[in-house]
């Protein structure tokens with residue numbers, strides 16, 4: 001019985017090691033995702049800026065076309081003017097030209113605005129690009145280091161699993177089943193130490209007869225309060 005309890009204790013210890021290692025691994029994994037996400041969002045931002053820049057360029061080209069058309073119209077009207085005979089017609093074309101010139105001025109103002117926006121955005125894009133390259137470089141190094149840590153822990157988990165398999169071999173299947181069920185129900189701990197008449201799993205006092213029976217190692221005894229399998233641990237004096 002004592003040997004069985006020792007093996008259960010070993011099983012609990014290795015299970016807890018696996019839990020701790022897996023939790024550490026999960027933490028590292030989410031740090032790794034965070035690193036990769038930062039790079040992804042920096043790249044995404046650059047893509048958005050690039051799209052905006054292309055849009056501004058298109059708008060600028062559109063304005064340039066309109067500008068050229070208006071200038072052509074003015075030139076044509078001015079040529080036509082020379083052949084106009086009546087004063088009334090002359091005045092009408094004159095008004096057209098004035099309106100067209102006003103439009104040309106408006107377009108030129110818009111063009112200047114666009115050029116300003118393009119310059120600003122281009123500068124921003126260059127700055128963001130170099131920051132992104134730096135970030136990606138830096139992140140790649142950090143990601144590699146994190147991955148190495150994750151792999152190292154995986155090797156430990158693999159070793160734990162081997163240790164668990166050999167621990168489980170000496171324990172009857174029904175007991176392993178009971179242990180596993182208890183572990184799930186009791187926050188990862190199926191065993192509890194019994195010390196000075198108390199269950200250390202739930203801190204409740206054990207019935208004196210039960211506590212005394214623990215010294216006999218005749219049968220598996222469970223705490224009547226938390227149902228964990230009890231292992232006697234006499235306090236070292």
Ligand SMILES: [Zn+2]
Pocket residue numbers: 192199200201202203204223224225226227228
């Ligand atoms: Zn208990």
